[in-house]
Amino acid sequence: MTRIVATIPGRIRIRDGGLRQPDRQDRLQQAVTALPGVLSCRGNPVAGSVVVHYDAARVAPERMETLVEQAVDAELAQPRDKAAIARRLRTNRIAKYGMLGSLAASLALAAAGNKRWHAATGVAFVACLGVHLATHRRQLLR
Structure with a gap:
């Protein structure tokens, strides 16, 4: 090619x-x-x-x-490290599920008026977002 x-x-x-x-x-x-x-x-x-x-x-x-x-x-033609790529994709998938779950929990807790747990789930969301952004750091500022 x-x-x-x-x-x-x-x-x-x-x-x-x-x-x-x-x-x-x-x-x-x-x-x-x-x-x-x-x-x-x-x-x-x-x-x-x-x-x-x-x-x-x-x-x-x-x-x-x-x-x-x-x-x-x-x-x-030299192979890339497929195990590392699979690990990165798996970690990113878990981070996305974590963001989705923590966002839903945070909104539910905010509606219920529980500020302490709402803040805790917000921190969990930001942590998962950090993992997601770190995974895609090379594509962020192209």
Whole structure:
């Protein structure tokens, strides 16, 4: 699958969501820099992109595209830590149920006039919200 989004002789831009992970991007930059004819390789983890500058007189653009695409495929084919992802999703699901339950309890206690327990369930809601926001911290300020 092609991830090359722009190419001119001497320059290739690659973009993929998997390159938003800094460790993957660093490994890809090392692999691409080792290719023959590559002058520089600069990444942007926020955008999930890498720009490769190479000597077009030394390596044909079609050949360089093929080499870069193979390096990207090799890096992005490495499996992610599925257990950690499953754990994060499970924790987030529990936090969302906690928010829903504590919000319902807080509203019911407020209607009943029980201020102490209303405040306690409000604190529980804020704690669950903190877990939810921590889980999605990377997507908050894109």
